[in-house]
Amino acid sequence: MAVVDEHAGNGELVAGTLEVTSGCVILDERGHQRLVMAWPSDLSSWIEESGAIGFDSSTGERLVLQDQYRVSITGTRVAEQASLDWVNAPRPDCVSGGVFLVSDVTDLVIPPEDLAASDGPIGGGLSSATGTEAQLECPTDVEAATEEWYGPAGLTLDGAVAEAFGDLLVGWIGEPFEMESTDEWSSWGLQDDEGNLVAVATVVASNxxxxxxxxxxxxxxxxxxxxxxxxxxxxxxxxxxxTVGITITIDDQIVVDEDFEVEGQHNWIAFTPDVDPGDHTLEAVSDKGAEFRVDFTLPAGEPRWAVVDYWFYPDEGPRRFTFNISDEPLAFG
Structure with a gap:
């Protein structure tokens, strides 16, 4: 798991499903983006025997977060992960959608196979007819579907509604509105830009x-x-x-200026400089005297992945850089 020696502010709330291994802890943000979670060192620990994360939440509760748990997490997205004070940096192959610096875990939904017996109602156990009988107004040739969830989790009302809607809450539909409620359940709707009712979600009171x-x-x-x-x-x-200081420019604009640690030779740091399609010149210099220059081309509408490696072995010649570029995501061994 990726661990940092710093704290984030509560600038953003993300929600999704955790994918937990010892090497990578990813939040699948409801199928839209996969974020590497960077955990604060003084609040987090890796639990080897269960393959889980221990986290001290702001409520004082010690949470145990395992693979496939659905969570809501506050914190900050990190544009340049190299600027973080890493205790344990993520593997390069983990970082695809970005890094999220964790501040707090606010909601937690545990899969049913991991739950102890409960006297409260299970979310998916409530009839799908409960709540509003309003008819969805789907576009032509678009079918309607029903998805049931599991619980209980004892979430806030807003948190439970967000979980019930899932990725439907992303941008293109808007904010949920309350449609019909009792003491036992509450139904909420989502409309598209034209005011059509395109989703209804129901949550139940529990725990x-x-x-x-x-x-x-x-x-x-x-x-x-x-x-x-x-x-x-x-x-x-x-x-x-x-440790070597490396400065990289593209077309005379600095895009990288950092110190890089060799660690175990598996410490690739990702950057996403703003580079337009066309012909470009990359130059790299180190504080040890190595210099490098290469021309490359970015085609319009096609992503590219490149790597600059710094090398020095006394019996293999002077300090040097190498450069490779690919039309497919890079995998590092």
């Missing part, structure tokens, strides 16, 4: 809070955001120079 129960919605495809047009990885591959 002193609310559980997501089910959602009926129009199955409207949502576009997948394209990858950044240019991703540049930089790494120090020299045990002789365990």
């Amino acid at each position: 002193g809070g609310w559980d997501p129960s089910h959602a009926r919605y129009c199955v409207i495809p949502q576009p997948t955001p394209p990858p950044p047009p240019f991703t540049l990885y930089v790494s120090n591959q020299s045990f002789e120079d365990p």
